[in-house]
Amino acid sequence: MIIVSDASPIIFLLKLKRLDFLSSLYKAKILLPEEVHAEICKKLENHELSYLKSFENLFETVAVEGSLNIAKLHEGENKAILLAKNRKADFILIDDKHARIICEQIGLKVMGTIGLLYSALQEKIIAKKEFIQFIDDLIQKHNFRVSIELYNRIKSQF
Numbered sequence: 047m048i049i050v051s052d053a054s055p056i057i058f059l060l061k062l063k064r065l066d067f068l069s070s071l072y073k074a075k076i077l078l079p080e081e082v083h084a085e086i087c088k089k090l091e092n093h094e095l096s097y098l099k100s101f102e103n104l105f106e107t108v109a110v111e112g113s114l115n116i117a118k119l120h121e122g123e124n125k126a127i128l129l130a131k132n133r134k135a136d137f138i139l140i141d142d143k144h145a146r147i148i149c150e151q152i153g154l155k156v157m158g159t160i161g162l163l164y165s166a167l168q169e170k171i172i173a174k175k176e177f178i179q180f181i182d183d184l185i186q187k188h189n190f191r192v193s194i195e196l197y198n199r200i201k202s203q204f
Contacts, residue, residue, distance in 0.1 A: 076105050
């Protein structure tokens with residue numbers, strides 16, 4: 047299985063202190079373009095960097111040549127999408143709405159932070175109550191953006 051990630055799903059799992067979801071859900075290394083790895087490290091505090099280092103065996107940092115040069119995307123998103131396309135990834139972990147649309151247009155399967163949490167729920171790694179609490183924490187404490195429609199749909203199902 048080939049999985050590529052942009053920064054935000056990794057950062058949000060770090061903030062929740064639940065990077066272990068990745069190793070529980072997937073038996074593959076997560077590929078990170080060098081630019082994404084640098085972005086993750088830049089946005090973390092020292093104690094979060096220590097936590098990330100304890101999971102370094104989950105990730106493989108990859109140099110990515112070229113770029114999609116899509117103006118509305120950050121460099122890390124451009125490189126992650128290009129890497130996923132070039133490696134024919136099974137899916138890409140990415141949250142940005144515009145980036146997700148581009149991924150789908152070029153045939154990449156997409157999963158975001160909420161999808162990862164939902165997968166953990168489906169695999170019984172977390173309970174329904176924890177699932178809702180994680181989403182609430184992401185929104186209230188970590189500036190995670192989600193549409194009101196999606197949030198209400200999630201809350202109504204659980």
